[in-house]
Amino acid sequence: MTINLKSAQSPWSSLDGVEQLTLHPINQPFNKEVIIPGSKSVTNRAFILAGFSNGTSKLSGYLKSDDTYWCMETLKKLGATFEIVEDEIHITGIDSSELPDKEQVFIGSAGTTARFLPGILGTQEKSEITITSTEQLAVRPHQTLHEALKQLGVEVKYLEEEGQLPVTIKGTPQTGGKVSIAGNQSSQFISGLLMAAPLFNRPTEIELTTNIVQSAYVDITIEMMNQFGIKVDVSEDYKHMKVEQGQYKPATLPLEADLSTACYFMALAALNHSTIKINHLNMESHQPDLEVVDILERMGATVEKGSDYVVISGPEQLKGDLTIDMNACSDQALTIGTLAAFADGPITITGVEHIRHHECNRVSALTESLTQLGIEVIEHHDGWTITPGQIKAATLDTFDDHRVAMSLSLMGTKVDGIKLLDPSCVSKTCPNYFEMLKSLGISVEYNE
Ligand SMILES: O=C(O)C1=C[C@@H](OP(=O)(O)O)[C@@H](O)[C@H](O)C1
Ligand SMILES: C=C(OP(=O)(O)O)C(=O)O
CATH class of the missing domain: 3.65.10.10 (Enolpyruvate transferase domain)
Structure with a gap:
């Protein structure tokens, strides 16, 4: 390939x-x-959360760059619509029943999309989505996240090298539950699990086996999940997180x-x-x-x-x-x-x-x-x-x-x-x- x-x-x-x-x-x-x-981190979180919400979100201040372009294109291929209206972007979320059965998406070099998307795709039982990327991103760490998703019932298949992109992701009828993961490689793994958690079939509890690098990015994730209608319970030391099931709701937001x-x-x-x-x-x-x-x-x-x-x-x-x-x-x-x-x-x-x-x-x-x-x-x-x-x-x-x-x-x-x-x-x-x-x-x- x-x-x-x-x-x-x-x-x-x-x-x-x-x-x-x-x-x-x-x-x-x-x-x-x-x-x-606009912030790359905030824009890609907003795009993905809006893309999996049940309605139309209106975002201003979003970033136009390679990382956000490929995130937008990926969500469009999965069925979300993006419309630029003056200085806002209006995003209508994917209707799960219309997600393609099999699709291949390209996410460029964006670590954010690579770590935020697999979990959320793993909440979708009927679709098998292959994530492809640049060579640079393909060889960055992914496997710790993918192993955690497997613990949560998600099917993960590598198409080339073990642990690298491209990877195919598919949900199963039994997703969610308890998962433990290390946070010392990338905070993005934890953000990715959190964003998927409300959409799994069962309530999800995440236990951290180490400290998290750059833990403030997890705070951004929790804050933004809140803005899209989902509450996360998190212990002060970030070691335990609990997310109830629920549907993301559209939001109207200025992005930082x-x-x-x-x-x-x-x-x-x-x-x-x-x-x-x-x-x-x-x-x-x-x-x-x-x-x-x-x-x-x-x-x-x-x-x-x-x-x-x-x-x-x-x-x-x-x-x-x-x-x-x-x-x-x-x-x-x-x-x-x-x-x-x-x-x-x-x-x-x-x-x-x-x-x-x-x-x-x-x-x-x-x-x-x-x-x-x-x-x-x-x-x-x-x-x-x-x-x-x-x-x-x-x-x-x-x-x-x-x-x-x-x-x-x-x-x-x-x-x-x-x-x-x-x-x-x-x-x-x-x-x-x-x-x-x-x-x-x-x-x-x-x-x-
Ligand atoms: O969640 C995010 O938006 C980010 C998390 C950080 O990555 P790591 O936690 O992988 O170091 C940071 O370096 C990156 O630029 C953006
Ligand atoms: C590490 C970075 O990017 P990524 O979101 O691809 O992880 C970065 O922007 O410095």
Whole structure:
């Protein structure tokens, strides 16, 4: 089968055909405002919950990117309808009796869809759905989730390699009950079980055998299940969760801006002795990357928080001599790792072993990139110690990873001669990223 070789590029991608780009350092501090696009995590949860609701949901503020495009296309193929009405998207949920008996869907490179969809498909007895993806996503961890689904009565069949995508999912007449699962590989496994739980034939209890990485993403799942009419009982330590059966109800919701994307703009100001005001944020959000505001403050930035905005002003010199545990907000480990190269002392980042299994092995990708730039890095099993030093020009691989590309772009705003290969990978979550940098006055040249 060759389906794994398909690319994640979608009609919502940008920079098609751009092989590399060159960034130029900022010569003067700036003071600007920016608005951030919708959250990938919130959009894909909303799409899936709306797609399995009994009516029409109306969502504003949704993200248009590769991850959300393929999620939408998948749900459409299964029978949901999506209609763009001015700045809202109206989603009418799938009528279970009309689900196709056999279907194949393509989910691109989206970890969210890969982990949220199998459980919910396992609640459907009459359909056998095959989930295909890019090669990158196919080889990320899935089996722990699939084994948990088997405990709950779902049929899971691998089409190529054991534990990898593509996978075929089918419900049975006896789904639900008790399940135990580890949470230390991916919080998305737990979110996926939770979202499926109300639709199983029996009430479901989930028991965690370990701590959860990035547990705040489970809070987002629980909050959004609530918004679509389902209540989850969860113990304080997340070890026990109980979900009653029920039907998702349609919701009318504004979706939150992406706080992970916001972090690159906060980091940009922090690094360049500049000021940025980021508007229309939910400063009470469960999105864990909000914690970066505090990390930047520890590194010397000045922070002003409003109820729906944050202002970050960078110091003349970023502070080092810090150890930062980023287990709870690990999508930003590469961002802080890049800033570390400019601090006044070494920075050690810990707690991020699981990001070796994200879009690429992010721990070794940052080691490789910083080493190429002449910076001293000691790689640990769960992070790095980065010692600032003289930085040299380089053409850097982006490892087909949006977060590598966005983090390393920060380097180019300080150091002359930074080029990034294959910048279109930012389309996974922020297709307009480089245009947004340009709108702040940063010089970005695209090379075909
Ligand atoms: O549930 C979510 O929306 C996410 C959970 C996290 O994944 P892991 O828990 O797999 O690390 C995070 O890295 C990802 O960007 C989004
Ligand atoms: C890990 C990430 O993505 P995914 O949703 O594919 O897991 C990420 O966006 O950093």
